[in-house]
Amino acid sequence: MPQTLISPLMAQVPAGHLAALVARLQAHGLGTAVARALATAGLDAQALAQPEARLPRERQSAVLQALAQATGRGDLGFEMGLAVGIGRLSLAGALLASAASLGEALQRLAPGFALVTPGVRLQVTRSADGGLQARLDPAQPMPWTEACVVLEAVVVGAHRLMGFVRQQAATPCRILLSWPAPALPAHAARWRTLDGAQVRFDALAPPASALSALSALPALPPAATTADLPWALLCLDAAVADAPLPMADAAVAAEAERACARRLAALQARQDLADWTRWLIHATEERQIGQDEAAALLGISTRTYSRLLAREGVRWGVLAREVRHAKACGLLRQGLGQAAVAQRLGYADVANFNRAFRAAAGCAPGRWREAEAEAQAQAQADSAAPTPAAPV
Numbered sequence: 001m002p003q004t005l006i007s008p009l010m011a012q013v014p015a016g017h018l019a020a021l022v023a024r025l026q027a028h029g030l031g032t033a034v035a036r037a038l039a040t041a042g043l044d045a046q047a048l049a050q051p052e053a054r055l056p057r058e059r060q061s062a063v064l065q066a067l068a069q070a071t072g073r074g075d076l077g078f079e080m081g082l083a084v085g086i087g088r089l090s091l092a093g094a095l096l097a098s099a100a101s102l103g104e105a106l107q108r109l110a111p112g113f114a115l116v117t118p119g120v121r122l123q124v125t126r127s128a129d130g131g132l133q134a135r136l137d138p139a140q141p142m143p144w145t146e147a148c149v150v151l152e153a154v155v156v157g158a159h160r161l162m163g164f165v166r167q168q169a170a171t172p173c174r175i176l177l178s179w180p181a182p183a184l185p186a187h188a189a190r191w192r193t194l195d196g197a198q199v200r201f202d203a204l205a206p207p208a209s210a211l212s213a214l215s216a217l218p219a220l221p222p223a224a225t226t227a228d229l230p231w232a233l234l235c236l237d238a239a240v241a242d243a244p245l246p247m248a249d250a251a252v253a254a255e256a257e258r259a260c261a262r263r264l265a266a267l268q269a270r271q272d273l274a275d276w277t278r279w280l281i282h283a284t285e286e287r288q289i290g291q292d293e294a295a296a297l298l299g300i301s302t303r304t305y306s307r308l309l310a311r312e313g314v315r316w317g318v319l320a321r322e323v324r325h326a327k328a329c330g331l332l333r334q335g336l337g338q339a340a341v342a343q344r345l346g347y348a349d350v351a352n353f354n355r356a357f358r359a360a361a362g363c364a365p366g367r368w369r370e371a372e373a374e375a376q377a378q379a380q381a382d383s384a385a386p387t388p389a390a391p392v
């Protein structure tokens with residue numbers, strides 16, 4: 001497979017981060033809402049908690065959407081960051097804990113950051129005074145609000161893990177976020193609870209098209225390229241970045257780094273183009289991405305892209321219709337109207353959406369929703385019915 005395909009094909013994400021978020025929400029007394037959200041997304045907590053479990057990126061997006069709607073929480077990224085402990089990071093966690101310093105840990109981790117989350121790219125640089133800057137950007141195009149949730153989880157998680165490996169409650173640092181000032185998240189005050197952190201929002205305002213309320217996931221503005229997406233910058237003074245870590249072990253760190261490289265290579269070898277294509281079509285909002293644009297993102301020709309899909313028994317047109325129909329069903333289940341669904345999926349008008357939906361489902365969206373409601377009501381009635389007594 002061409003080298004240009006390796007990074008974009010990290011379309012599978014570790015399920016452990018979602019599992020930690022689910023457990024934290026359940027501990028907050030939101031078990032019923034969480035169960036409802038997982039059922040909507042077609043998952044269960046046990047499947048998420050399996051060791052080394054991974055999810056297609058579009059499934060993670062669907063779960064986050066369902067959790068936001070079911071719980072009414074707009075701080076899911078912050079909660080996820082607080083929930084993920086070093087043990088869930090496996091090899092990456094071992095590398096962090098055994099490094100000689102935070103600076104060394106971040107620099108060693110950057111090349112394999114896809115093991116932590118393939119949706120985010122980590123770039124580590126040093127300033128003239130020896131300070132360290134760790135920049136976090138979405139590695140792939142994704143909706144603006146979802147990118148904010150993912151970055152928030154990574155930054156909050158990183159602050160928490162730095163405190164753990166330093167064995168100190170506070171980690172002096174500066175956090176710059178490109179969240180726009182007119183649309184700060186409703187939970188922005190929670191960032192001030194991070195010990196030692198100086199947080200600045202609106203480090204760089206995004207395009208006007210991306211300005212929307214970030215307090216709830218369902219409002220997803222379009223984002224075509226990573227240049228239009230939010231970013232975060234974590235800054236450490238030299239004294240903090242280079243301070244010796246209490247659990248440092250050079251031999252363990254070196255082996256953990258080699259193991260991370262082997263694990264990353266194995267994951268890359270398993271990725272296929274269809275996985276990434278499904279995610280890209282699912283993630284594109286309010287327009288319909290074409291095969292030419294997808295090929296350009298990979299740095300290959302449309303003909304080569306089509307040929308690689310064909311090797312996996314997939315055709316672009318068929319895959320695009322399947323993904324959009326599945327997404328339409330999910331949005332209809334959430335209660336969105338047909339006009340809103342048509343807009344989210346990038347159809348020119350409701351009539352075009354209705355024709356596409358009828359071709360896939362055999363009925364109009366309204367009738368499909370009615371049938372779904374009837375089936376759900378019947379299932380609830382069946383579950384509430386008393387169980388017949390066993391014959392004596």
